Amino acid sequence: MTGTTTALDAAVPTPLQEVADERLARHGVRLLLKREDLVHPLLPGNKYRKLRPNLAAAVAAGHTALLTFGGAYSNHLRATAAAGRLLGLRTVGVVRGEELAGRPLNPSLAAAAADGMLLHFADRATYRRKAEPEVLAALLDRFGPAYVVPEGGSNAAAVRGCAEVGSEIGDAADVVAVACGTGGTLAGLAAGLAPGAEAVGIAVLRGGFLPGEVLRLQQEAFGGRRGRWRVADGFHHGGFARGTPELAAFAAEFAARHGLDPEPVYVAKMLYGVYALAAGGAFAPGTRVAAVVTG
Ligand SMILES: *Cc1c(COP(=O)(O)O)cnc(C)c1O
Secondary structure, three states: OOHHHHHHOOOOOOOEEEEOOHHHHOOOOEEEEEOHHHOOOOOOOHHHHHHHHHHHHHHHOOOOEEEEEEOOOOHHHHHHHHHHHHHOOEEEEEEEOHHHOOOOOOHHHHHHHHOOOEEEEEOHHHHHOOOOHHHHHHHHHHHOOOEEOOHHHOOHHHHHHHHHHHHHHOOOOOEEEEEEOOOHHHHHHHHHOOOOOEEEEEEOOOOOOHHHHHHHHHHHHHOOOOOEEEEEOOOOOOOOOOOOHHHHHHHHHHHHHHOOOOOOOOHHHHHHHHHHHHHOOOOOOOOEEEEEOOO
16 A cells, blocks of 8 residues: 555444344344444445555556546445545546436535546446447546546455455354445455355345346456355335335434434445344344444
8 A cells, every 4th residue: 555545544443333122132133233334534334445445556556547437326436536536536437327417416426526526427328338448448538547447336456345344344243234236345245254154235226136246246356256145135125226115214213223324325225124134034043143334
């Protein structure tokens, strides 16, 4: 790590805090919160774990700019913009949906722009082809040389960064639950856990593509499948960034009981999933479940 990345120093290991809840205790389940939301003030949670190794590689290779991709509500774009500002790197964000150009920016994109990110709105057809060499070459031609980070920040370096979350938990939990968007965090987390532990990914979007994607990312990062993991598909509540009254009521009650207002897009769905799985008898009595508070 070069001196120029010390602005990214983090509070690791992040705390693992037990919370008492009779709704779980009655099923013999203990809940621990892995407080990744506390890892860095500007780059919370898994975005920090994923970006840090990529930023170190970018700086080491002498890059002065980062180029990455995301949807209009992407936490990853926002985190990349903040990291670029901290490290003095120019940032370019390619945003899905050319219809957004010329409209007022939503809070997420406004925060990225305020951190100096240049936003480029791509039409959906081009955005889908973003990993193809000619599409990428055209972007670099237009915006200048840059270290390229894929959508959601999930590449091999990011997955290896997320393995640290698993190794910090070690054997303090039997099951570790994490929300899944691209699956990069689950891929790394599972690889870092103690051999007896299992990672459960709660999908926050529809599609059923996650098991294949997690396996692909583990192959890219480690050369093959690592750790014990599975994906639970029943808790997306209508799809990405959507919700239901049950989810909202659950999140409000969790906040009232435990003083932690769960981030709505990912963390609330993950916690809802943990409680629902416990209520359905998915965990043997005595199971210690660590829930990763990714943001
Ligand atoms: C991005 C994000 C995730 C999803 O991580 P993936 O590695 O894409 O699966 C989970 N939680 C929060 C809070 C996030 O911002």
